[in-house]
Amino acid sequence: MIEAPDLSYAALAPLLFVLGAACVGVLVEAFVPRDARQPVQVALALVGTVGALVTTLLLSGTHETTAGGALAVDGPALFLQATIAGLGALSILLFAERGLDPARSAFVASAAVPAGSPRDRELLTATRVQTEVYPLASFAIGGMMLFVAANDLLVMFVALEVLSLPLYLICGLARRRRLLSQEAAVKYFLLGAFASAFFLYGLALVYGATGSIRLRDIREAGLDGGGDTLLVLGLGLLIVGLLFKASVAPFHTWTPDVYQGAPTPVTAFMAACTKVAAFGAILRLLYVAFGTAEWTWRPLVYAVAIVSMVVGAVLGLTQTDLKRMLAYSSVAHAGFLLTGVLGLGAGGEGSGLAGTMIYLLVYGLTTIGVFAVLTLVRDGDGEASHLSQWAGLAARSPLTAAVMTLFLLALAGIPLTAGFTGKFAVFRAAIEQGAWPLVVVALLASAVAAFFYLRVIVLMYFSEPVADGPTVGVPGVPTTVVLAITATATVALGVLPGAVLDLAGQAARFVG
Amino acid sequence: MTLTYYLVLAAILFTIGAVGVLVRRNAIVVFMCVELMLNAVNLTLITFARSTGTVDGQIMALFVMVVAAAEVVVGLAIIMSIYRTRRSASVDDANLLKY
Numbered sequence: 221m222i223e224a225p226d227l228s229y230a231a232l233a234p235l236l237f238v239l240g241a242a243c244v245g246v247l248v249e250a251f252v253p254r255d256a257r258q259p260v261q262v263a264l265a266l267v268g269t270v271g272a273l274v275t276t277l278l279l280s281g282t283h284e285t286t287a288g289g290a291l292a293v294d295g296p297a298l299f300l301q302a303t304i305a306g307l308g309a310l311s312i313l314l315f316a317e318r319g320l321d322p323a324r325s326a327f328v329a330s331a332a333v334p335a336g337s338p339r340d341r342e343l344l345t346a347t348r349v350q351t352e353v354y355p356l357a358s359f360a361i362g363g364m365m366l367f368v369a370a371n372d373l374l375v376m377f378v379a380l381e382v383l384s385l386p387l388y389l390i391c392g393l394a395r396r397r398r399l400l401s402q403e404a405a406v407k408y409f410l411l412g413a414f415a416s417a418f419f420l421y422g423l424a425l426v427y428g429a430t431g432s433i434r435l436r437d438i439r440e441a442g443l444d445g446g447g448d449t450l451l452v453l454g455l456g457l458l459i460v461g462l463l464f465k466a467s468v469a470p471f472h473t474w475t476p477d478v479y480q481g482a483p484t485p486v487t488a489f490m491a492a493c494t495k496v497a498a499f500g501a502i503l504r505l506l507y508v509a510f511g512t513a514e515w516t517w518r519p520l521v522y523a524v525a526i527v528s529m530v531v532g533a534v535l536g537l538t539q540t541d542l543k544r545m546l547a548y549s550s551v552a553h554a555g556f557l558l559t560g561v562l563g564l565g566a567g568g569e570g571s572g573l574a575g576t577m578i579y580l581l582v583y584g585l586t587t588i589g590v591f592a593v594l595t596l597v598r599d600g601d602g603e604a605s606h607l608s609q610w611a612g613l614a615a616r617s618p619l620t621a622a623v624m625t626l627f628l629l630a631l632a633g634i635p636l637t638a639g640f641t642g643k644f645a646v647f648r649a650a651i652e653q654g655a656w657p658l659v660v661v662a663l664l665a666s667a668v669a670a671f672f673y674l675r676v677i678v679l680m681y682f683s684e685p686v687a688d689g690p691t692v693g694v695p696g697v698p699t700t701v702v703l704a705i706t707a708t709a710t711v712a713l714g715v716l717p718g719a720v721l722d723l724a725g726q727a728a729r730f731v732g
Numbered sequence: 733m734t735l736t737y738y739l740v741l742a743a744i745l746f747t748i749g750a751v752g753v754l755v756r757r758n759a760i761v762v763f764m765c766v767e768l769m770l771n772a773v774n775l776t777l778i779t780f781a782r783s784t785g786t787v788d789g790q791i792m793a794l795f796v797m798v799v800a801a802a803e804v805v806v807g808l809a810i811i812m813s814i815y816r817t818r819r820s821a822s823v824d825d826a827n828l829l830k831y
Contacts, residue, residue, distance in 0.1 A: 334816040374792055381799045385806045392810055400828050402814045409810050410762055414753050417769035424773050428780035
């Protein structure tokens with residue numbers, strides 16, 4: 221006999237908000253006439269994400285488990301849920317931009333029409349949009365928010381799929397360069413499904429070794445007795461599955477292709493929110509379930525962090541496409557984030573958790589900003605993302621170049637920008653735990669990575685503009701709002717980080 | 733203990749699936765190999781449910797089946813859309829994005 225678990229609806233309110241909005245969005249697709257769908261869907265998705273953001277803030281201070289212990293509503297979960305909901309709302313605004321593309325949207329008119337067919341060419345200029353992207357994005361945001369709160373491996377797996385499946389689909393919905401976009405979707409899907417199979421096998425082995433999938437029970441069963449090999453194998457497979465989602469090298473091979481092929485607003489969404497969700501789950505898994513066994517996973521994470529920083533920084537140097545360059549930068553940042561993960565001591569003390577959470581917030585805001593600028597610079601075939609096209613951009617549009625410079629400096633971690641706050645927090649935490657060799661590698665990798673960010677700035681300011689270069693579009697209200705918020709936050713978190721640092725410090729305590 | 737045989741069989745199936753994903757070239761076959769991996773996990777879960785005497789493993793296997801079905805829907809839709817354009821489901825032909 222299985223008893224129904226107790227549900228605390230108040231604690232689940234953020235999730236209910238965003239998933240509820242997604243379900244209503246599906247109904248809107250079925251019943252609202254096509255012309256009216258776009259505004260209705262945007263409004264719904266914003267209500268869902270902003271509602272979730274507000275409810276997480278109202279819940280702050282909660283420290284409990286609900287749904288029979290399957291969900292943790294604690295400081296880290298709420299902080300990361302608020303981050304995901306906020307960044308998700310910004311992404312939805314980017315999705316809703318109607319002013320930049322001549323056909324009024326970055327998304328395809330009808331995804332089912334084969335790319336390049338006569339019907340497809342006809343629809344290229346149509347203002348119709350596949351408005352399913354909004355409910356799909358809401359489901360993905362719901363999955364991510366569930367992912368960081370999952371206190372049970374099965375819930376974690378279901379959340380992983382709920383966040384991944386919609387992402388696979390919306391990657392393939394670009395209006396222009398549809399073949400690239402579809403190819404990105406296929407690659408992301410096949411590799412993503414492969415990785416989630418590894419996660420699942422890890423789950424099965426851990427279940428076999430400990431007889432439970434609750435994170436707390438796994439910790440209590442501990443790494444002792446005959447179950448050792450199974451448990452270590454299971455832990456390894458679980459970590460591989462999660463590192464894939466976080467695009468940590470050597471599991472990053474999908475990242476550049478998918479970031480380049482997906483529509484730019486979707487790339488912004490994936491780069492920012494998926495990273496927050498994946499690192500939330502990694503932190504919870506490693507510290508709640510395997511906190512007592514940290515010497516089994518510490519060397520592995522240590523090595524992976526170094527590989528990720530080096531691969532991201534070095535390969536980023538060789539890129540000629542901005543979106544690919546930012547993808548390698550995201551691989552390097554995943555390595556920096558792992559430095560913060562290693563900065564959390566046994567039993568959860570140390571500032572690593574707070575540092576990693578700050579870094580995720582900062583990185584998410586900057587990334588959404590940088591991709592939002594990317595959507596502005598266009599040529600006849602959509603976004604002009606080749607580096608050579610950005611030469612002399614400052615002469616054509618000083619404001620765009622200035623905002624881009626701010627975001628690139630933040631990604632490079634220059635003081636007085638938010639990026640510095642994040643890097644300082646994770647590196648300090650790692651040094652406190654004695655991981656200074658890792659910090660030395662991280663600093664060297666930051667220096668290498670700074671080179672390719674600065675190269676773009678030099679290109680924008682000190683190169684002659686190309687003859688028939690791209691035009692800089694005038695953003696509509698949604699993109700302007702996104703740029704204003706992200707730019708302000710990037711400066712504010714760099715100059716006055718105190719309040720957010722305190723908030724993260726108070727939130728940094730896992731339940732059970 | 734005889735249950736070990738089931739675990740070994742599941743491990744072999746999982747490995748066959750993983751190797752298949754890496755060496756096969758048709759997107760549909762690659763996808764079938766992923767499904768084989770998921771089913772190997774199901775076998776493992778059921779075996780552990782039997783050995784621990786709880787129903788948890790069986791319930792998890794049901795969850796895995798539902799998720800796998802959802803994955804089939806999404807995956808085949810994506811593979812179909814690219815096949816309609818290219819008339820090929822080979823993963824080697826999808827090579828516009830590289831380096």
